Amino acid sequence: MEQRRGEYRMDGVDRALSYTVLTDVLRQWLVIFCFAVSAALLAAAVMQWHYQPSYTSQATLYVTKKGLPNNVYDNESSAQVMAEHFEQILNSSILQKKVAEEIHLADFAGSASAEAVEETNLINLAVTAASPELCFKLMQSILKNYSLVSDYMTGNAILEILKAPKVPLTPDQPFERRNIMIKAFLAAAACWVLIFGGLSWLKDTIRTEEDIEQKLEARRLGTLWHERNRKKRTDIRIDDPLISFRYMESLQKLTQHVQKKMEERKAQTLLVTSVLEKEGRSTVAENLALALSMRKEKVFLLNADFRKQNASWLADEEGHLKIENFQKLLENLKKENDYVIIDTPPFLQNADTEEMAQMADASLLVVAEHRAQAKDLNAALDLLNAQGEKNLGCVYNNAHVEFLRPMASYGYQYAYHYGRYGGHYER
Structure with a gap:
């Protein structure tokens, strides 16, 4: 019986502590809400300030050999080797300088990559830049001028355009204002709940x-x-x-x-x-x-x-x-x-x-x-x-x-x- 009374007493203390902490937090709900809203707005503003969108234009090329019909595919290893060579072509200073001069830029303001599609002779070409127009112009210029370098590196291989590039309509990573504000709101609210709850728990009342x-x-x-x-x-x-x-x-x-x-x-x-x-x-x-x-x-x-x-x-x-x-x-x-x-x-x-x-x-x-x-x-x-x-x-x-x-x-x-x-x- 004494043990059971002791359990009731401890249970009552725990209930009272939980209740008083909860009521103290609820009394501050308006303060918590205001701080959380402020944090959400501030987070959105800061993220917007630092946000730099990027756009990517893509094209698909296929590899053939000189003197062979276009419908004859090369083997997988040839396409892989060609993709590696084409990656070097894209990063060559000669091509990048030529592209920059053609679209009247001081330097090549973007990045380009090439990747072979497994078990095919296809190569995906991607160009990324800070604006849709810029990345499309870079892509067009690369497809026009890559032959200046490729003749010395690809031998008897020929690259043909299978899928032409388009102007990208959306950034690669859109600015998700809603998600940012929700996460900031919840994080700030949880933080202030812990602060007010901790202060309540520390009160010697x-x-x-x-x-x-x-x-x-x-x-x-x-x-x-x-x-x-x-x-x-x-x-x-x-x-x-x-x-x-x-x-x-x-x-x-x-x-x-x-x-x-x-x-x-x-x-x-x-x-x-x-x-x-x-x-x-x-x-x-x-x-x-x-x-x-x-x-x-x-x-x-x-x-x-x-x-x-x-x-x-x-x-x-x-x-x-x-x-x-x-x-x-x-x-x-x-x-x-x-x-x-x-x-x-x-x-x-x-x-x-x-x-x-x-x-x-x-x-x-x-x-x-x-x-x-x-x-x-x-x-x-x-x-x-x-x-x-x-x-x-x-x-x-x-x-x-x-x-x-x-x-x-x-x-x-x-x-x-x-x-x-x-x-x-x-x-």
Whole structure:
């Protein structure tokens, strides 16, 4: 059993790591797409700049001997020897100089080759140059002037044209812009996927419940699972009839643990904070207040982000907290309520949060899946515990259960439900 639990735990870690890396890559899809398109356009431009097309004109010759009819073929070895001799003819300086002069060029601007067709007396002649017109002119001039040299090398052999050359219409290797752009796009996209995936893998964040135990100096009081199919709604409230039972149950368990610890410490004010924005801090604070009110507790939820509010009595013109006034407010609220939940700004964005933590009786740190660095979370925990270990622990928020646990590990059913209690909370 212990071995199987260990396998589930490792499987959950692998799933969480794969999921968080994948989501980080998908969040950067627009950046990846833009870089890939840029790479494709750049590759096409560079290849176009360096592209030098070449064209080849071909002719077919057949070999006969002097004094024999044209339909009498020479043997294979004679044709092979003739092709070798003709290759030397094409590369001779005499012929190339004559061809260049005839078409008014400084030198022979191309290449020519000859190859014998196996088991025949046929020879394929090919001339390659930078343009269709040039290679055709070179071919025509070679066929006209090769006899200047061939009479001294081929003996009694005669070359006749079997297939006349034509002006080539397409380059030997066409510029394949589409294929170049597709390959460059895929290569660049794969490269950036690896870069973003590697950076995500190297992040020292909280990806599983086990990470909290291993990386943070705090106890996990509960886990709040990710709510799917929220459409355009961003708020998650436990009084919403569409809320999942899984979320409701996990929130009730968290509330039970928080309330128990606060009763043990005789605490009334609870500061709920996080390290970064968008970790679900306000949602947790609001639902804690709702859950406590369902337990017939009188709860006051205080939005302590005074920089976004017109609260001159509690903050100065620059938004800095007026400590004495805030302390008086808390004392008055404690007299009128059983619990005061303080929803504060993130630690890394507002220095007033540390001051509020010193005045609150207890604190709760919201840790969202794969958001803040472990070192920043531990630094925040140290600040929360600077005045006598006030931190109750942390809540792991927005966990994706489908990727963290095998289906069999949570595929059970419940035979009970939570009732709906009276009570209210104030904002």
